[in-house]
Amino acid sequence: MRNNHLEQISQQTDSPARRRVLGWLVGIINLGVIGGVIAPVLGFISSPARRRHGQGGWIPLLDEQALAPGEVRLVTYRRLVKDGYMMAEHRYSVYLYRKTDGSVLAIDPTCPHLGCRVEYKERKSRYVCPCHGGVFDCDGNLVSGSPPKGLTRLPTRVAEGKIWIQRG
Amino acid sequence: MAQMVHRPVRTHTGEPVDKHLAAPEAETRRGRLQLLRDWIEERTGIFGFIKHHLDEPMPPGVGWWQTLGNLLLTLLLIQFVTGFALAMFYAPTPDHAHQSVKHITENVPLGAFIRGLHHWGSSLIMLVVVLHILRVFFWGAYKKPRELTWLVGVAIFQVMMAFAFTGYLLIWDQKAYWATVVGTRIAGTVPLIGDWLLRFLRGGDEVGAYSLTRFYAIHIMLLPVVLVLLTAIHLYLVRRLHIAGPVVPQKGEPQPFYPYQLFRDAVVVLVGIGVLMTCALLFKPALYPVADPAGIEFTPRPEWYFLGLYELLKLMPPKLEVLGTVVIPGLIALGMILLPWLDRSPSRHPAYRKWVIDLGLIVVFLIGTLTLKGILSEPPAPPPHTAQVSSSVQASR
Numbered sequence: 001m002r003n004n005h006l007e008q009i010s011q012q013t014d015s016p017a018r019r020r021v022l023g024w025l026v027g028i029i030n031l032g033v034i035g036g037v038i039a040p041v042l043g044f045i046s047s048p049a050r051r052r053h054g055q056g057g058w059i060p061l062l063d064e065q066a067l068a069p070g071e072v073r074l075v076t077y078r079r080l081v082k083d084g085y086m087m088a089e090h091r092y093s094v095y096l097y098r099k100t101d102g103s104v105l106a107i108d109p110t111c112p113h114l115g116c117r118v119e120y121k122e123r124k125s126r127y128v129c130p131c132h133g134g135v136f137d138c139d140g141n142l143v144s145g146s147p148p149k150g151l152t153r154l155p156t157r158v159a160e161g162k163i164w165i166q167r168g
Numbered sequence: 169m170a171q172m173v174h175r176p177v178r179t180h181t182g183e184p185v186d187k188h189l190a191a192p193e194a195e196t197r198r199g200r201l202q203l204l205r206d207w208i209e210e211r212t213g214i215f216g217f218i219k220h221h222l223d224e225p226m227p228p229g230v231g232w233w234q235t236l237g238n239l240l241l242t243l244l245l246i247q248f249v250t251g252f253a254l255a256m257f258y259a260p261t262p263d264h265a266h267q268s269v270k271h272i273t274e275n276v277p278l279g280a281f282i283r284g285l286h287h288w289g290s291s292l293i294m295l296v297v298v299l300h301i302l303r304v305f306f307w308g309a310y311k312k313p314r315e316l317t318w319l320v321g322v323a324i325f326q327v328m329m330a331f332a333f334t335g336y337l338l339i340w341d342q343k344a345y346w347a348t349v350v351g352t353r354i355a356g357t358v359p360l361i362g363d364w365l366l367r368f369l370r371g372g373d374e375v376g377a378y379s380l381t382r383f384y385a386i387h388i389m390l391l392p393v394v395l396v397l398l399t400a401i402h403l404y405l406v407r408r409l410h411i412a413g414p415v416v417p418q419k420g421e422p423q424p425f426y427p428y429q430l431f432r433d434a435v436v437v438l439v440g441i442g443v444l445m446t447c448a449l450l451f452k453p454a455l456y457p458v459a460d461p462a463g464i465e466f467t468p469r470p471e472w473y474f475l476g477l478y479e480l481l482k483l484m485p486p487k488l489e490v491l492g493t494v495v496i497p498g499l500i501a502l503g504m505i506l507l508p509w510l511d512r513s514p515s516r517h518p519a520y521r522k523w524v525i526d527l528g529l530i531v532v533f534l535i536g537t538l539t540l541k542g543i544l545s546e547p548p549a550p551p552p553h554t555a556q557v558s559s560s561v562q563a564s565r
Contacts, residue, residue, distance in 0.1 A: 148486050
Protein backbone atom coordinates (compact mmCIF):
# COMPACT_ATOMS: atom_id res chain seq x y z
CA MET A 1 0.00 0.00 0.00
CA ARG A 2 2.67 2.42 1.18
CA ASN A 3 5.05 1.30 -1.61
CA ASN A 4 2.35 1.85 -4.23
CA HIS A 5 1.74 5.31 -2.87
CA LEU A 6 5.47 6.10 -3.05
CA GLU A 7 5.69 4.76 -6.58
CA GLN A 8 2.81 7.01 -7.60
CA ILE A 9 4.54 10.07 -6.14
CA SER A 10 7.78 9.02 -7.76
CA GLN A 11 6.17 8.70 -11.18
CA GLN A 12 4.51 12.09 -10.85
CA THR A 13 7.50 14.08 -9.63
CA ASP A 14 10.72 12.12 -10.03
CA SER A 15 13.05 11.87 -12.97
CA PRO A 16 16.78 11.07 -13.21
CA ALA A 17 17.49 14.69 -14.19
CA ARG A 18 15.55 16.07 -11.24
CA ARG A 19 17.32 13.70 -8.83
CA ARG A 20 20.71 14.68 -10.27
CA VAL A 21 20.03 18.41 -10.00
CA LEU A 22 18.74 18.09 -6.44
CA GLY A 23 21.77 15.93 -5.56
CA TRP A 24 24.10 18.59 -6.91
CA LEU A 25 22.25 21.30 -5.01
CA VAL A 26 22.55 19.34 -1.74
CA GLY A 27 26.30 18.94 -2.41
CA ILE A 28 26.72 22.66 -3.15
CA ILE A 29 24.79 23.65 -0.02
CA ASN A 30 26.92 21.32 2.11
CA LEU A 31 30.15 22.61 0.59
CA GLY A 32 28.97 26.18 1.13
CA VAL A 33 28.18 25.53 4.78
CA ILE A 34 31.49 23.72 5.40
CA GLY A 35 33.50 26.37 3.51
CA GLY A 36 31.62 29.18 5.22
CA VAL A 37 32.69 27.87 8.63
CA ILE A 38 36.12 26.43 7.85
CA ALA A 39 37.49 29.43 5.89
CA PRO A 40 37.09 32.00 8.69
CA VAL A 41 38.28 29.44 11.28
CA LEU A 42 41.46 28.80 9.26
CA GLY A 43 41.97 32.53 8.78
CA PHE A 44 41.50 33.05 12.51
CA ILE A 45 43.89 30.36 13.72
CA SER A 46 46.60 31.14 11.16
CA SER A 47 46.60 34.90 11.86
CA PRO A 48 49.57 34.78 14.29
CA ALA A 49 51.64 33.06 11.58
CA ARG A 50 51.09 35.92 9.15
CA ARG A 51 51.99 38.71 11.55
CA ARG A 52 55.65 39.32 12.29
CA HIS A 53 56.35 41.25 15.43
CA GLY A 54 58.99 43.91 15.00
CA GLN A 55 60.33 43.91 18.53
CA GLY A 56 63.70 45.46 17.79
CA GLY A 57 65.58 48.26 19.46
CA TRP A 58 68.89 49.15 21.10
CA ILE A 59 69.45 47.71 24.55
CA PRO A 60 72.20 48.80 26.99
CA LEU A 61 73.83 45.76 28.61
CA LEU A 62 77.14 46.38 30.38
CA ASP A 63 79.43 49.17 31.46
CA GLU A 64 82.05 49.64 28.79
CA GLN A 65 84.86 48.92 31.27
CA ALA A 66 83.29 45.72 32.58
CA LEU A 67 84.52 43.56 29.71
CA ALA A 68 88.27 42.93 29.51
CA PRO A 69 90.02 42.32 26.16
CA GLY A 70 89.75 38.65 25.15
CA GLU A 71 86.90 38.03 27.60
CA VAL A 72 83.66 36.26 26.65
CA ARG A 73 80.73 36.80 28.97
CA LEU A 74 77.16 35.56 28.93
CA VAL A 75 74.86 38.45 29.73
CA THR A 76 71.21 37.95 30.52
CA TYR A 77 68.77 40.80 30.11
CA ARG A 78 65.05 41.35 30.32
CA ARG A 79 62.73 42.87 27.79
CA LEU A 80 59.08 43.71 27.82
CA VAL A 81 57.62 42.02 24.78
CA LYS A 82 54.19 41.35 23.37
CA ASP A 83 53.61 37.63 23.92
CA GLY A 84 50.35 36.61 22.28
CA TYR A 85 47.55 38.22 24.27
CA MET A 86 49.75 39.84 26.93
CA MET A 87 52.79 42.03 27.54
CA ALA A 88 55.37 39.98 29.35
CA GLU A 89 58.88 40.46 30.68
CA HIS A 90 61.05 37.87 28.95
CA ARG A 91 64.61 36.91 29.77
CA TYR A 92 67.11 36.66 26.94
CA SER A 93 70.84 36.05 26.86
CA VAL A 94 73.71 37.06 24.62
CA TYR A 95 77.45 36.39 24.58
CA LEU A 96 79.58 39.53 24.59
CA TYR A 97 83.15 39.09 23.37
CA ARG A 98 85.70 41.87 23.49
CA LYS A 99 88.34 41.16 20.94
CA THR A 100 91.97 42.04 21.53
CA ASP A 101 91.63 45.05 19.20
CA GLY A 102 88.98 46.45 21.60
CA SER A 103 85.93 45.91 19.41
CA VAL A 104 82.93 44.08 20.90
CA LEU A 105 81.03 41.21 19.31
CA ALA A 106 77.52 40.27 20.47
CA ILE A 107 76.70 36.68 19.64
CA ASP A 108 73.19 35.26 19.84
CA PRO A 109 73.48 31.91 21.71
CA THR A 110 70.73 30.37 19.56
CA CYS A 111 72.22 27.51 17.56
CA PRO A 112 71.32 28.01 13.87
CA HIS A 113 70.75 24.26 13.61
CA LEU A 114 67.59 23.65 15.64
CA GLY A 115 67.48 26.47 18.16
CA CYS A 116 69.23 25.06 21.25
CA ARG A 117 71.42 27.39 23.32
CA VAL A 118 75.19 27.05 22.77
CA GLU A 119 77.62 27.02 25.71
CA TYR A 120 80.98 28.76 25.72
CA LYS A 121 83.86 26.43 26.63
CA GLU A 122 86.58 28.71 27.95
CA ARG A 123 89.39 26.14 27.76
CA LYS A 124 88.81 25.47 24.10
CA SER A 125 87.64 29.00 23.25
CA ARG A 126 84.70 27.42 21.44
CA TYR A 127 80.92 27.63 21.57
CA VAL A 128 79.44 24.12 21.68
CA CYS A 129 75.81 23.14 21.09
CA PRO A 130 74.79 20.46 23.63
CA CYS A 131 71.98 19.13 21.41
CA HIS A 132 73.57 17.99 18.18
CA GLY A 133 77.24 18.85 18.68
CA GLY A 134 77.73 22.02 16.59
CA VAL A 135 81.05 23.80 17.36
CA PHE A 136 81.76 27.51 16.72
CA ASP A 137 84.84 29.68 17.28
CA CYS A 138 84.98 32.83 19.41
CA ASP A 139 83.71 34.97 16.55
CA GLY A 140 80.74 32.62 16.09
CA ASN A 141 82.00 31.03 12.86
CA LEU A 142 81.08 27.38 12.29
CA VAL A 143 83.96 24.98 13.02
CA SER A 144 82.24 21.59 12.84
CA GLY A 145 78.96 19.74 13.28
CA SER A 146 75.50 19.81 11.76
CA PRO A 147 74.60 23.54 11.83
CA PRO A 148 74.25 25.06 8.36
CA LYS A 149 76.01 28.33 9.29
CA GLY A 150 77.71 30.26 12.07
CA LEU A 151 76.09 31.92 15.07
CA THR A 152 74.16 35.14 14.48
CA ARG A 153 76.01 38.33 15.41
CA LEU A 154 73.93 41.20 16.71
CA PRO A 155 74.88 44.81 15.91
CA THR A 156 76.71 46.50 18.81
CA ARG A 157 77.77 50.02 19.71
CA VAL A 158 79.52 51.68 22.61
CA ALA A 159 77.84 54.86 23.75
CA GLU A 160 77.26 56.74 27.00
CA GLY A 161 79.84 54.46 28.67
CA LYS A 162 77.82 51.32 27.96
CA ILE A 163 77.86 48.42 25.53
CA TRP A 164 74.61 48.29 23.54
CA ILE A 165 73.19 45.58 21.33
CA GLN A 166 70.47 45.81 18.73
CA ARG A 167 67.73 43.20 18.64
CA GLY A 168 66.22 42.59 15.23
CA MET B 169 23.39 -15.34 38.70
CA ALA B 170 19.73 -16.21 38.87
CA GLN B 171 20.54 -19.04 41.29
CA MET B 172 22.33 -16.64 43.59
CA VAL B 173 19.24 -14.40 43.73
CA HIS B 174 16.92 -17.35 44.20
CA ARG B 175 18.13 -18.37 47.65
CA PRO B 176 15.10 -19.16 49.83
CA VAL B 177 15.09 -17.83 53.40
CA ARG B 178 14.80 -20.69 55.86
CA THR B 179 13.25 -21.02 59.32
CA HIS B 180 15.18 -22.30 62.38
CA THR B 181 13.88 -25.79 61.61
CA GLY B 182 15.41 -25.62 58.17
CA GLU B 183 12.21 -25.31 56.17
CA PRO B 184 12.04 -22.67 53.50
CA VAL B 185 9.88 -19.68 54.38
CA ASP B 186 7.29 -18.90 51.70
CA LYS B 187 8.46 -21.84 49.69
CA HIS B 188 5.46 -21.43 47.51
CA LEU B 189 5.87 -17.66 47.07
CA ALA B 190 9.65 -17.10 46.77
CA ALA B 191 10.04 -18.78 43.41
CA PRO B 192 7.18 -16.94 41.66
CA GLU B 193 8.46 -13.60 43.03
CA ALA B 194 11.93 -14.21 41.59
CA GLU B 195 10.31 -15.36 38.38
CA THR B 196 8.32 -12.11 38.24
CA ARG B 197 11.50 -10.10 38.83
CA ARG B 198 13.29 -12.05 36.11
CA GLY B 199 10.31 -11.55 33.87
CA ARG B 200 10.42 -7.79 34.40
CA LEU B 201 14.14 -7.69 33.66
CA GLN B 202 13.52 -9.73 30.54
CA LEU B 203 10.81 -7.30 29.49
CA LEU B 204 13.17 -4.36 29.99
CA ARG B 205 15.88 -6.17 28.07
CA ASP B 206 13.50 -6.98 25.22
CA TRP B 207 12.29 -3.38 25.18
CA ILE B 208 15.89 -2.07 24.81
CA GLU B 209 16.80 -4.79 22.31
CA GLU B 210 13.80 -4.02 20.12
CA ARG B 211 14.80 -0.37 19.91
CA THR B 212 18.61 -0.62 19.74
CA GLY B 213 19.61 -4.17 18.87
CA ILE B 214 22.48 -3.67 21.31
CA PHE B 215 22.38 -7.14 22.95
CA GLY B 216 22.33 -8.90 19.61
CA PHE B 217 25.17 -6.68 18.44
CA ILE B 218 27.28 -7.51 21.51
CA LYS B 219 26.49 -11.22 21.27
CA HIS B 220 27.36 -11.28 17.58
CA HIS B 221 30.79 -9.81 18.30
CA LEU B 222 31.42 -11.92 21.40
CA ASP B 223 30.67 -15.04 19.40
CA GLU B 224 32.94 -14.11 16.51
CA PRO B 225 35.01 -17.18 15.61
CA MET B 226 38.77 -16.75 16.04
CA PRO B 227 40.96 -18.76 13.67
CA PRO B 228 43.04 -21.46 15.40
CA GLY B 229 46.44 -20.09 16.40
CA VAL B 230 45.18 -16.66 17.45
CA GLY B 231 46.58 -16.06 20.92
CA TRP B 232 48.59 -13.73 23.09
CA TRP B 233 50.09 -11.64 20.26
CA GLN B 234 46.58 -10.56 19.26
CA THR B 235 45.90 -8.98 22.66
CA LEU B 236 48.00 -5.85 22.03
CA GLY B 237 45.21 -3.97 20.23
CA ASN B 238 42.88 -4.37 23.18
CA LEU B 239 45.61 -3.28 25.61
CA LEU B 240 46.18 -0.22 23.44
CA LEU B 241 42.49 0.63 23.53
CA THR B 242 42.44 0.33 27.32
CA LEU B 243 45.53 2.52 27.66
CA LEU B 244 43.94 5.14 25.41
CA LEU B 245 40.83 5.17 27.59
CA ILE B 246 43.04 5.69 30.64
CA GLN B 247 44.72 8.63 28.87
CA PHE B 248 41.29 10.13 28.17
CA VAL B 249 40.15 9.76 31.77
CA THR B 250 43.39 11.00 33.38
CA GLY B 251 43.74 13.80 30.81
CA PHE B 252 40.19 14.96 31.57
CA ALA B 253 40.99 14.94 35.30
CA LEU B 254 44.26 16.84 34.84
CA ALA B 255 42.56 19.47 32.63
CA MET B 256 40.36 20.38 35.60
CA PHE B 257 43.39 21.61 37.52
CA TYR B 258 45.56 22.89 34.68
CA ALA B 259 45.90 26.48 33.39
CA PRO B 260 47.37 26.85 29.86
CA THR B 261 49.12 30.21 30.29
CA PRO B 262 52.86 30.90 30.59
CA ASP B 263 52.25 32.52 33.98
CA HIS B 264 50.35 29.61 35.46
CA ALA B 265 51.04 26.40 33.50
CA HIS B 266 54.14 25.33 35.44
CA GLN B 267 52.62 26.50 38.70
CA SER B 268 49.43 24.51 38.12
CA VAL B 269 51.38 21.34 37.20
CA LYS B 270 53.49 21.78 40.35
CA HIS B 271 50.29 22.24 42.34
CA ILE B 272 48.78 19.09 40.82
CA THR B 273 51.93 17.12 41.63
CA GLU B 274 52.54 18.40 45.14
CA ASN B 275 49.26 19.58 46.65
CA VAL B 276 46.24 18.00 44.99
CA PRO B 277 45.34 14.66 46.63
CA LEU B 278 46.34 11.80 44.27
CA GLY B 279 47.65 14.46 41.85
CA ALA B 280 51.10 12.90 41.50
CA PHE B 281 49.48 9.51 40.86
CA ILE B 282 47.05 10.79 38.22
CA ARG B 283 49.83 12.77 36.51
CA GLY B 284 52.04 9.68 36.75
CA LEU B 285 49.37 7.54 35.06
CA HIS B 286 49.10 10.08 32.22
CA HIS B 287 52.87 10.47 31.89
CA TRP B 288 53.81 6.78 32.01
CA GLY B 289 50.67 5.92 30.03
CA SER B 290 52.00 7.87 27.05
CA SER B 291 55.29 5.96 27.17
CA LEU B 292 53.53 2.61 27.54
CA ILE B 293 51.24 3.44 24.60
CA MET B 294 54.28 4.15 22.42
CA LEU B 295 55.84 0.84 23.44
CA VAL B 296 52.65 -1.17 22.84
CA VAL B 297 51.82 0.58 19.55
CA VAL B 298 55.31 -0.25 18.22
CA LEU B 299 54.88 -3.92 19.25
CA HIS B 300 51.41 -3.95 17.66
CA ILE B 301 52.77 -2.52 14.40
CA LEU B 302 55.68 -4.99 14.39
CA ARG B 303 53.31 -7.91 14.97
CA VAL B 304 51.12 -6.87 12.04
CA PHE B 305 54.22 -6.28 9.90
CA PHE B 306 55.88 -9.65 10.52
CA TRP B 307 52.58 -11.53 10.23
CA GLY B 308 51.90 -9.79 6.90
CA ALA B 309 48.45 -8.92 8.24
CA TYR B 310 48.33 -5.73 6.14
CA LYS B 311 47.79 -7.67 2.92
CA LYS B 312 44.58 -7.82 0.92
CA PRO B 313 41.86 -7.22 2.05
CA ARG B 314 43.27 -5.44 5.11
CA GLU B 315 45.18 -2.60 3.38
CA LEU B 316 42.87 0.11 4.73
CA THR B 317 42.98 -1.32 8.26
CA TRP B 318 46.78 -0.95 8.12
CA LEU B 319 46.52 2.55 6.62
CA VAL B 320 44.17 3.75 9.36
CA GLY B 321 46.52 2.15 11.90
CA VAL B 322 49.44 4.14 10.49
CA ALA B 323 47.32 7.31 10.78
CA ILE B 324 46.54 6.42 14.42
CA PHE B 325 50.29 6.02 15.06
CA GLN B 326 50.91 9.51 13.61
CA VAL B 327 48.14 10.95 15.78
CA MET B 328 49.76 9.36 18.83
CA MET B 329 53.08 10.98 17.96
CA ALA B 330 51.23 14.31 17.65
CA PHE B 331 49.65 13.68 21.06
CA ALA B 332 53.09 13.08 22.59
CA PHE B 333 54.57 16.18 20.96
CA THR B 334 51.74 18.55 21.90
CA GLY B 335 51.40 17.16 25.42
CA TYR B 336 55.06 17.83 26.06
CA LEU B 337 54.87 21.64 26.07
CA LEU B 338 51.94 21.87 28.46
CA ILE B 339 54.12 21.29 31.53
CA TRP B 340 56.00 24.51 30.63
CA ASP B 341 59.24 23.47 32.29
CA GLN B 342 62.71 23.71 30.76
CA LYS B 343 62.50 20.30 29.11
CA ALA B 344 59.07 21.06 27.66
CA TYR B 345 60.11 24.46 26.39
CA TRP B 346 63.35 23.39 24.71
CA ALA B 347 61.88 20.22 23.24
CA THR B 348 59.21 22.40 21.63
CA VAL B 349 61.78 24.93 20.40
CA VAL B 350 63.69 22.10 18.69
CA GLY B 351 60.53 20.29 17.53
CA THR B 352 59.02 23.36 15.91
CA ARG B 353 62.39 24.20 14.32
CA ILE B 354 62.34 20.71 12.79
CA ALA B 355 58.93 21.58 11.29
CA GLY B 356 60.53 24.86 10.14
CA THR B 357 62.96 22.97 7.90
CA VAL B 358 60.17 21.70 5.63
CA PRO B 359 60.95 23.12 2.16
CA LEU B 360 58.84 26.07 0.94
CA ILE B 361 56.32 26.24 3.79
CA GLY B 362 58.75 25.69 6.71
CA ASP B 363 58.91 29.29 7.85
CA TRP B 364 55.14 29.66 7.79
CA LEU B 365 54.66 26.28 9.48
CA LEU B 366 57.04 27.21 12.29
CA ARG B 367 55.18 30.44 13.01
CA PHE B 368 51.81 28.69 12.64
CA LEU B 369 52.76 26.04 15.21
CA ARG B 370 54.28 28.56 17.61
CA GLY B 371 51.59 31.15 17.07
CA GLY B 372 54.34 33.67 16.37
CA ASP B 373 58.10 33.88 16.04
CA GLU B 374 58.89 32.49 19.49
CA VAL B 375 57.52 29.74 21.69
CA GLY B 376 55.19 31.67 24.01
CA ALA B 377 51.64 32.22 25.19
CA TYR B 378 50.02 31.41 21.85
CA SER B 379 52.11 28.23 21.48
CA LEU B 380 50.75 27.01 24.79
CA THR B 381 47.09 27.69 23.95
CA ARG B 382 47.54 26.17 20.49
CA PHE B 383 49.16 23.00 21.75
CA TYR B 384 46.56 22.73 24.50
CA ALA B 385 43.65 23.12 22.06
CA ILE B 386 45.16 20.58 19.66
CA HIS B 387 45.97 18.15 22.49
CA ILE B 388 42.60 18.15 24.21
CA MET B 389 40.17 18.97 21.36
CA LEU B 390 41.41 18.19 17.87
CA LEU B 391 43.52 15.07 18.42
CA PRO B 392 41.01 13.22 20.67
CA VAL B 393 38.23 13.70 18.09
CA VAL B 394 40.50 12.54 15.25
CA LEU B 395 41.71 9.59 17.33
CA VAL B 396 38.19 8.46 18.27
CA LEU B 397 37.11 8.60 14.62
CA LEU B 398 40.17 6.71 13.37
CA THR B 399 39.92 4.13 16.15
CA ALA B 400 36.24 3.56 15.36
CA ILE B 401 37.08 3.02 11.67
CA HIS B 402 40.00 0.74 12.62
CA LEU B 403 37.84 -1.42 14.91
CA TYR B 404 35.02 -1.53 12.34
CA LEU B 405 37.45 -2.75 9.68
CA VAL B 406 39.04 -5.30 12.04
CA ARG B 407 35.59 -6.72 12.82
CA ARG B 408 34.34 -6.54 9.24
CA LEU B 409 37.38 -8.30 7.77
CA HIS B 410 37.99 -10.49 10.83
CA ILE B 411 41.32 -10.97 12.51
CA ALA B 412 44.17 -12.30 10.36
CA GLY B 413 45.08 -15.72 11.67
CA PRO B 414 48.58 -17.19 11.84
CA VAL B 415 50.80 -16.94 8.77
CA VAL B 416 50.53 -20.71 8.29
CA PRO B 417 46.93 -21.81 8.86
CA GLN B 418 46.76 -24.16 11.83
CA LYS B 419 44.68 -27.25 12.39
CA GLY B 420 41.77 -27.16 14.75
CA GLU B 421 38.36 -25.65 15.21
CA PRO B 422 37.82 -21.88 15.43
CA GLN B 423 37.06 -20.70 18.95
CA PRO B 424 34.59 -17.94 19.80
CA PHE B 425 36.10 -14.61 20.87
CA TYR B 426 34.26 -14.90 24.21
CA PRO B 427 35.46 -16.27 26.54
CA TYR B 428 38.79 -17.58 25.18
CA GLN B 429 40.41 -14.59 23.47
CA LEU B 430 38.65 -12.11 25.74
CA PHE B 431 40.20 -13.89 28.75
CA ARG B 432 43.67 -13.49 27.23
CA ASP B 433 42.86 -9.82 26.58
CA ALA B 434 41.80 -9.37 30.20
CA VAL B 435 45.01 -10.99 31.52
CA VAL B 436 47.22 -8.76 29.33
CA VAL B 437 45.22 -5.66 30.35
CA LEU B 438 45.66 -6.65 34.00
CA VAL B 439 49.43 -7.00 33.57
CA GLY B 440 49.71 -3.79 31.50
CA ILE B 441 47.68 -1.68 33.89
CA GLY B 442 49.58 -3.24 36.80
CA VAL B 443 52.86 -2.11 35.26
CA LEU B 444 51.42 1.36 34.59
CA MET B 445 50.13 1.77 38.15
CA THR B 446 53.41 0.55 39.62
CA CYS B 447 55.34 3.11 37.54
CA ALA B 448 52.89 5.86 38.53
CA LEU B 449 53.25 4.97 42.21
CA LEU B 450 57.01 4.50 42.30
CA PHE B 451 58.36 7.02 39.79
CA LYS B 452 57.01 10.54 40.07
CA PRO B 453 57.20 12.28 36.68
CA ALA B 454 59.93 14.90 36.57
CA LEU B 455 59.16 18.61 36.72
CA TYR B 456 62.14 20.77 35.78
CA PRO B 457 62.46 24.51 36.51
CA VAL B 458 60.02 26.81 34.76
CA ALA B 459 60.67 27.50 31.04
CA ASP B 460 63.42 30.08 30.61
CA PRO B 461 64.37 31.24 27.09
CA ALA B 462 67.59 32.76 28.49
CA GLY B 463 68.79 29.61 30.22
CA ILE B 464 71.75 27.81 28.73
CA GLU B 465 72.24 25.44 31.66
CA PHE B 466 69.61 22.99 30.49
CA THR B 467 70.50 20.43 27.83
CA PRO B 468 67.34 19.63 25.89
CA ARG B 469 66.66 15.93 25.47
CA PRO B 470 63.37 14.52 24.25
CA GLU B 471 61.48 11.52 25.62
CA TRP B 472 62.88 8.10 24.67
CA TYR B 473 60.56 7.63 21.69
CA PHE B 474 61.97 10.73 19.96
CA LEU B 475 65.62 9.94 20.81
CA GLY B 476 66.18 8.08 17.53
CA LEU B 477 65.37 11.24 15.57
CA TYR B 478 67.44 13.32 18.01
CA GLU B 479 70.51 11.14 17.42
CA LEU B 480 69.90 11.00 13.66
CA LEU B 481 70.10 14.80 13.51
CA LYS B 482 73.60 14.67 15.04
CA LEU B 483 74.77 12.57 12.09
CA MET B 484 73.58 14.93 9.39
CA PRO B 485 76.26 16.99 7.65
CA PRO B 486 75.90 20.80 7.53
CA LYS B 487 73.38 22.14 5.03
CA LEU B 488 71.76 18.71 4.80
CA GLU B 489 69.74 18.94 7.98
CA VAL B 490 66.56 18.60 5.90
CA LEU B 491 67.68 15.03 5.24
CA GLY B 492 67.36 14.19 8.94
CA THR B 493 64.37 16.39 9.73
CA VAL B 494 62.12 15.76 6.73
CA VAL B 495 63.48 13.33 4.11
CA ILE B 496 64.36 10.25 6.20
CA PRO B 497 61.37 10.45 8.62
CA GLY B 498 59.16 11.26 5.62
CA LEU B 499 60.45 8.24 3.70
CA ILE B 500 59.82 5.95 6.67
CA ALA B 501 56.25 7.32 6.99
CA LEU B 502 55.69 6.99 3.24
CA GLY B 503 57.08 3.44 3.30
CA MET B 504 54.62 2.55 6.07
CA ILE B 505 51.71 4.07 4.13
CA LEU B 506 52.59 2.31 0.87
CA LEU B 507 53.65 -1.00 2.46
CA PRO B 508 50.57 -3.02 1.37
CA TRP B 509 51.20 -1.98 -2.25
CA LEU B 510 55.02 -2.23 -2.15
CA ASP B 511 54.89 -5.78 -0.84
CA ARG B 512 53.36 -7.50 -3.86
CA SER B 513 53.98 -11.07 -2.73
CA PRO B 514 50.63 -12.87 -2.42
CA SER B 515 51.96 -14.89 0.53
CA ARG B 516 51.96 -13.64 4.10
CA HIS B 517 54.81 -15.96 5.03
CA PRO B 518 58.07 -14.07 5.83
CA ALA B 519 60.04 -16.54 3.69
CA TYR B 520 58.15 -15.38 0.58
CA ARG B 521 58.61 -11.65 1.15
CA LYS B 522 62.26 -11.58 2.03
CA TRP B 523 63.19 -8.06 0.89
CA VAL B 524 60.32 -6.48 2.83
CA ILE B 525 61.26 -8.36 6.00
CA ASP B 526 64.96 -7.54 5.54
CA LEU B 527 64.23 -3.84 4.96
CA GLY B 528 61.92 -3.78 7.96
CA LEU B 529 64.57 -5.44 10.14
CA ILE B 530 67.21 -2.92 9.00
CA VAL B 531 64.92 0.06 9.77
CA VAL B 532 63.99 -1.39 13.17
CA PHE B 533 67.67 -2.10 13.91
CA LEU B 534 68.75 1.44 12.93
CA ILE B 535 65.97 3.16 14.89
CA GLY B 536 66.66 0.85 17.86
CA THR B 537 70.41 1.53 17.75
CA LEU B 538 69.93 5.31 17.53
CA THR B 539 67.39 5.23 20.37
CA LEU B 540 69.74 3.12 22.51
CA LYS B 541 72.62 5.48 21.71
CA GLY B 542 70.45 8.39 22.80
CA ILE B 543 69.47 6.63 26.03
CA LEU B 544 73.08 5.75 26.86
CA SER B 545 74.62 9.12 26.01
CA GLU B 546 74.83 11.17 29.17
CA PRO B 547 73.90 14.83 28.83
CA PRO B 548 76.97 17.07 29.30
CA ALA B 549 77.52 18.65 32.68
CA PRO B 550 76.05 22.14 33.04
CA PRO B 551 78.53 24.96 32.30
CA PRO B 552 79.89 27.17 35.07
CA HIS B 553 77.63 30.07 35.82
CA THR B 554 79.11 32.94 33.90
CA ALA B 555 75.85 34.72 33.20
CA GLN B 556 75.54 38.26 34.33
CA VAL B 557 72.03 39.56 34.58
CA SER B 558 71.51 42.98 33.14
CA SER B 559 68.69 44.93 34.65
CA SER B 560 67.70 46.56 31.41
CA VAL B 561 64.03 46.18 30.62
CA GLN B 562 62.91 47.61 27.33
CA ALA B 563 59.45 48.03 25.98
CA SER B 564 59.46 46.66 22.49
CA ARG B 565 57.01 49.07 21.02
